[in-house]
Amino acid sequence: MTLRLSSKVARCAAVVGIWLAGAGSATSQSTAPTAPIPTAPRAPAPATTTPRTTPPVRAARPATPAAAPVVTPPAAPALPGVTPLPAPELEAFVDGFVRRSMNQDHIAGVTVSVVQNGQVVLKKGYGVASLSGGRRVDPDRTLFRIGSISKTFTWIALQNEIDAGRIRPDTPINVYLPEKLQVRDQGKKNPVRVRDLYNHTPGFEDRALGQLFEREERRIRPLDVYLRQERPNRVREPGVLPAYSNYGVALVGAALANTGAKPFEDLIAERVIVPARLTRTTFREPRAWRDDLPAPMAPALAADMAEGYRWTPLGLQAQPVEFIGQIAPAGSASSTAADMARYMTLLLNGGTIDGRTVFSARAAQAFRTPSYRPAAGAAGLNSGFQDIALPGNRRGFGHGGATLWFHSNMVIVPDLGLGVFVSVNTDTGQSLPATLPSAIVERFYAPARAVPAFTPLTAEAAALYAGDYLTDRRAYGGLEGFVNRLIGVAKVRASAQGGLAVTTDGQTRLWIPTDREDVFKAADGTDMLVFQRQDGTPARFFAPSGISAYERVGPLFKQGVLSGATLLAALASIATLAGVFVRSRRDTRQTTSQARASLLQTTQAVLWLTAIACVGVFALGSGDVASVVFGWPSGWLLTASACAFIATILTLVTLAMTPVVWRGGRRVDSWNDLRKLCFTVTALIFIGFAIVLAAWGFLEFWNT
Template identity: 95%
Template structure:
């Protein structure tokens, strides 16, 4: 689903630098537009980033050469084009896609790719590249090989929802609780307004977003029924509904549960009967390959399971096959698997206004809803089209569709109605997110947009640019506890003025340039069609909306700047080391002390040990966080739990130490008391420790019970 862990968890490796060495590397800026603002800081981002995946290691293990692309059946004749639109020339399109895909496979170490392109009711291109299974030598067959399509699954859920809305059984402005059984209903949690159906397909329910340790499962015995998952994993409501966009897998799952409740059947059965089967998608399913269980929907049919592509992780030792990441417990948001051929039919259905082969799967009214923004967070910003993403395309065109990802699969589906065009692409390797993110726009640009020129714009003045500068944190995150702490570290966008008079926005170590437009607070990507919009409060920009339209980035205050955290960590570490060193290097005269001073010294020495242990444990966690699966499936991390518990105890001891400062300074007779220098050192150290504790408490790090 749009569940990219490269944006939520893989960046945890940066924690070491932020925690121990400061945020300098994160703020360094390149003038090259190498990366997009991520739609979210996590594995389930609503749209793939355009950031280039990691570069090849210095030493690369040999991997099997990708087999030649699966032969493509002769393309059917292209139907009459839309007025003024020249149909895609099939041979030129195939040559362009071949070069684009093979270059990406080589640079990004992708095992297998599947692609389909439709236009004017015809399949113009349908092709597989590389392998579905390295060990078995199974090549990607666009007609047979199933890829995990992640959050593209949500579009099926939105179709089923719109059918219910058309039938009058569900109303957009009615609270979702009306359609849910009591045990699944959304609680008030102090909020005035109920979450409506509309808020869920607009991704504005006001939920926080948690994923670690529960969104994916590696052990199929841990898969829970949808209703159990929704009951046990309730997110906190962090704002009133309808205020800001924040992509919510949980919200989509609630819609799936409402559909199952009103339809009186499991979601997997309902979506198959109402969307998949009527659309003629014979090799598409929301079921997963696992053993039968009485408390779960039926598993994937064996014939389909045999044709599933394996997921791969690229390592310095080459491609490593990964076990399936189960997401059936939240199936409406992302458990579907499909082939390029079936996705070609699905895109044709979307382009044909809901009809295919004489059958109507959804109404013309629903079709219009999927092409028309139902929500925009601000004028000029991208929004949502009744659940589908509103997508900017080259040539000032707009499309709709959805991107998706699991841990190892990355996919994208883009529909351009004014071109009669649909593009689907999916890869089965964790490093391959750039290809699905860029191929659809590249096709539109190559065949339907004028050659890209150096953009002309009126540069911002230094004073105007300075107003936008700052650190901004995504609102699509956990808001407390250890997951919230990690999200604060990896979910930051750094906005700086560029030398050219625009803005350079750095996320995930990559920088993209944005140039001002003729509209205030609206910027255009220097390297593409994406738009970015800022909002002001009291004349100062306080947030901006990601180009995907499903997340807002809000300016952070001084206490939440990564430089403050890293600076306080450094101070606490130095103070701790000095405290421990003092135990061994003090002169005999400096060891004279009263009983109270001796106790205070023991307390502070214990704190120093605990603070250093906490910092070391965070470092150990970060060093292992490059293994995304280990972080996701192993959450909560034992390293982080230990670090948080150590910091919590150290904080309690620090409060006690502060209470003893007056006693320490009062001392006893001169010959039996600390020197003034040692008293001052004790006091300064106590203040450093309490300052560090305040910062960690604000960041949620002391909440070891909240994971």
């Protein structure tokens, strides 16, 4: 799925650690530090079907590549004014780009295909599909998990139903769903339409932990069961803001299955995969047979699945299969570079391949035309496909995809007749798929990048944009909501160059103003950042990917407030416990009410420190993505939340007792004024901490 969950969960450890330390905000950097060269065994030579007429520049000399037959459709005429890619130069460029990324990011295996004008220009595998089995990546045989690129198959099937008149875009999705799966009103005025789902504007919150991926086969649920049990909250009216929704795509898959009267996996194979002759593409997964689930992946395909890897200080570690079948329409597909080459040719040819029509010319145009833009100049969505800005003022369409261990990208550039697909099988490899397609377009078709000229923002103008913004693609309550508030923040600051510095996902990018108010361009690329105002002040901005918005947060939700409240509560708790042991006999004289209040506050101190310590243990283990995703909700986090909840209740009781504590008794058998003051200040610190935690969702241990 296009989730980037692995990097987000990994960042959680750092952010929570900073929270515990009492820091005001996360430290950011412009680029990720260069990683050391991996100590894992040298990857096997790439498998390629592109003849080498000139030796490419490469990081290391590979063994002779394994050749495979190339089967492609007849070549289409070259587009006027477009010089076809020179295959030898393209291969040399991709070789260097891929090997550099493999070394820097510790990637086990990569598969790539490039098509143009109906021909495969490059089809190549790098590294290993399986370290234990010694299998190399073969672009014709090795299947990679393609994550949310799966959604594009679902969108094709949907457009076919629209063409047939069986589904209408502006009709509520409930019309096409069985009653048990229908979207509930939840107090919202407008129904969720089909259009809202392919535009990713249904108004759902986004939850993933403990449900999006499964590690154990026994936990895989049928699609309809998943949709019933994991209904997200509706947090806004549909059509208002973009917020990427895997659940929404799964609803479309269920609607297709319902109108087609067959399981989604059968339907997508019958209507897209088989007509396109994608012989090594499937939405099925390698598992044992179960009567309540669709048939598993064919053994012949399962034998050629690439393993997923996690990079650790000890090297690459193979990971178990991550099952996504419970939400198959959103991300369970696996494919080869060769099949993806055919698929990209199909998209470039307007829905036809080998004389077969898989989808209509109208649908083909829909995939190239924005069906939704949140604001003028912002990236949008093309009936489910992502609208992509490319070097040279070109635009493409396609989709990215990510599971825990695989990262993929597919970019189609119609005015170049070009398609690029790349996938990696390692958790640290997300940068390569994200950057290679644009790099190819820039290298062969874009003019040399010039130093951008712009009018710098004044300090006053920049200050209007500065602040913390929170993604709307998140859980809106409970412990997952708490974690999302920690890791979903974008920090916008004025840059010294007169633009903006925006830090998201631990990376900082510089943005320069354009001649349009509230519109900024990436200093290092083609992405656009568009702000939207409310009452004259920038209130949100839209992500360059077009799949989410970031909304300005108030003071209570700034990480510095959470950090400061945590630090004060920890110090107050330590001081409270220390007082129990260091007070003299005279200081311990107290009334019965004061004794009870003291016991309550001491208990609170123990509970607050226990909660903070448990969060610390969770943070230490959250670097292991699998343990967080598959083990959610963490016992440590549940314990912390429950302790904080009980401490909050006791704090409220303590506050109610404060007037009694101050009245006390006679001077000789009551607290002195200093102790009464310390008691009151401590109670206020504890209640302030509780208010912050309640607002962040941390006290809802029952809501995971």
